Amino acid sequence: MKNILVLNGPNLNRLGSREPDVYGSASYADLASSLSELAADLAVSVELKQTNDEAELIGWLHQAVDSKIDVILNPAAFTHYSYALRDACAMVTTAGLKLVEVHISNPHSREEFRHKSVISAVATGVIAGFGLDSYRLALRQLAH
Numbered sequence: 001m002k003n004i005l006v007l008n009g010p011n012l013n014r015l016g017s018r019e020p021d022v023y024g025s026a027s028y029a030d031l032a033s034s035l036s037e038l039a040a041d042l043a044v045s046v047e048l049k050q051t052n053d054e055a056e057l058i059g060w061l062h063q064a065v066d067s068k069i070d071v072i073l074n075p076a077a078f079t080h081y082s083y084a085l086r087d088a089c090a091m092v093t094t095a096g097l098k099l100v101e102v103h104i105s106n107p108h109s110r111e112e113f114r115h116k117s118v119i120s121a122v123a124t125g126v127i128a129g130f131g132l133d134s135y136r137l138a139l140r141q142l143a144h
């Protein structure tokens, strides 16, 4: 069975209570259960992780490279400025693995500082603006 790693950056553990007008009312636990259900339908296995720590996120990307696992990544605010995270994402895609950058909101319709992603250029693809469906769309694509 194919494994897919779903990684989440800072503040995404607060889904449901954090700016619900932007991120919706579903919680991080709701995201977890919805992805597990879809994974079962698609006959893949998903592992969902979240951290507020840049170094930890980078370590998980290194492990994905070593274990040859495709990644769905919501880099959260790191999207906009973390060159270290970008370099780790580049290791994933240059290893021939897929990395889908996802966002719950559409950062391009928000504040100017969110319009730039330092990750997108090294991602396989980007899905943004569909709420938690952004993750489900990415999972469907990687399950192919």
Ligand code: DQA
Pocket (backbone or CB within 6 Å): 010, 011, 012, 074, 075, 076, 077, 078, 079, 102, 103, 104, 105, 106, 107, 114
């Ligand atoms: C986000 C968008 C980012 O700008 C923000 O910092 C986040 C969440 C999203 O999923 O819409 O934390 O990545």
